[in-house]
Amino acid sequence: MNVSRPVSGFRRLLASVNCDGAWGLALLGGCALLLLPELLGEAGRMALRYERAALEAGEWWRLVTAHVTHLGPGHAVINSSGFVLAWALFARDYPPRHWLLIAAAAAAAVDAGLWLRDSTVSWYVGSSGVLHGVVAAGALAHIRRREPGGWILAAGLAAKIAYEQLAGALPFSAGLGPVVVNSHLYGMLGGLAVAVALRPGFVPAPGSGSV
Numbered sequence: 001m002n003v004s005r006p007v008s009g010f011r012r013l014l015a016s017v018n019c020d021g022a023w024g025l026a027l028l029g030g031c032a033l034l035l036l037p038e039l040l041g042e043a044g045r046m047a048l049r050y051e052r053a054a055l056e057a058g059e060w061w062r063l064v065t066a067h068v069t070h071l072g073p074g075h076a077v078i079n080s081s082g083f084v085l086a087w088a089l090f091a092r093d094y095p096p097r098h099w100l101l102i103a104a105a106a107a108a109a110v111d112a113g114l115w116l117r118d119s120t121v122s123w124y125v126g127s128s129g130v131l132h133g134v135v136a137a138g139a140l141a142h143i144r145r146r147e148p149g150g151w152i153l154a155a156g157l158a159a160k161i162a163y164e165q166l167a168g169a170l171p172f173s174a175g176l177g178p179v180v181v182n183s184h185l186y187g188m189l190g191g192l193a194v195a196v197a198l199r200p201g202f203v204p205a206p207g208s209g210s211v
Contacts, residue, residue, distance in 0.1 A: 018091035026096070027087050034080045034127055037069050045069055050114065050124040063111045069125040071177040078176070079127040086131060089153075090138030098198050099134075102191045106133025109190025110183045118182055129183035132157070133191020140195045161185055 014020040019027055037044060050066035051059075070076040094102065110129035114121050135157055142150025161184060163170065169179035 017088040019088070023091060027084065027091075030083055030087070031080050033068050034070075034083060035076050037065075038073050038076050045071075045125065048125075050111070052115075052119070052122050055115070064107070066125055067107045067110070067127055067130050070127075071125060075126065075176050079131065082131050083127065086134050086138065090134065090141065093138050093141035094195075094198065101198070102133060102137045102194050103130050105194040106130040106187040106191040109133070109186045109193075113182060113186030114180070118180070121180055121182075124180050124183060126180075126183070129187030130191070132161075132184045132188040136188045136192040137195035140192065157188065161188060 011020060014024060037048060040048070048062065048065035048069040050062050055062055070079060091099075107130050110124075114124055135153065139150050139153035139157060143154065144150075160170070164181035164184060169181055173179055
């Protein structure tokens with residue numbers, strides 16, 4: 001019995017969704033980063049979230065930890081699922097160091113936007129702002145490669161942001177708790193701004209034949 005073909009096929013499947021080798025380990029690490037803070041419970045959430053009064057008192061770590069803290073387990077699972085989907089679509093579109101820059105820029109844009117433009121927002125948690133920046137950067141990479149799907153992704157993202165700015169949170173997302181829709185706009189703009197400045201850096205999957 002020849003098992004090499006099924007094994008090889010499984011590896012190709014993993015590579016097709018960017019879950020092979022070190023990419024798969026990095027995906028697991030990212031999911032853990034989004035899910036494990038939930039083990040700290042409500043006390044941890046209060047200590048890690050973006051909170052305007054606490055930031056004014058010098059608790060600057062909240063500018064980072066707010067993006068891996070969530071309203072509850074359901075919110076964490078939804079954001080983690082979004083991260084997995086974005087990873088499957090875009091992980092190889094930029095080298096890891098560029099993704100770190102994109103994510104950091106999206107997070108910084110959310111923080112700056114909330115601080116400077118949304119002074120009435122007293123607290124904030126969640127990864128969705130950063131994820132919007134990631135999707136914007138990924139869509140731009142696909143557009144640069146002249147892939148039609150890039151324009152579809154960009155149009156869908158633009159339509160979602162426009163709806164949120166005009167009508168508020170999407171109906172299915174409002175059930176989780178308060179949604180700060182401006183964080184999605186800020187994150188998208190931050191991630192996109194850095195992606196525009198970066199040179200394309202597609203990392204082909206093993207055996208794909210890409211160069």
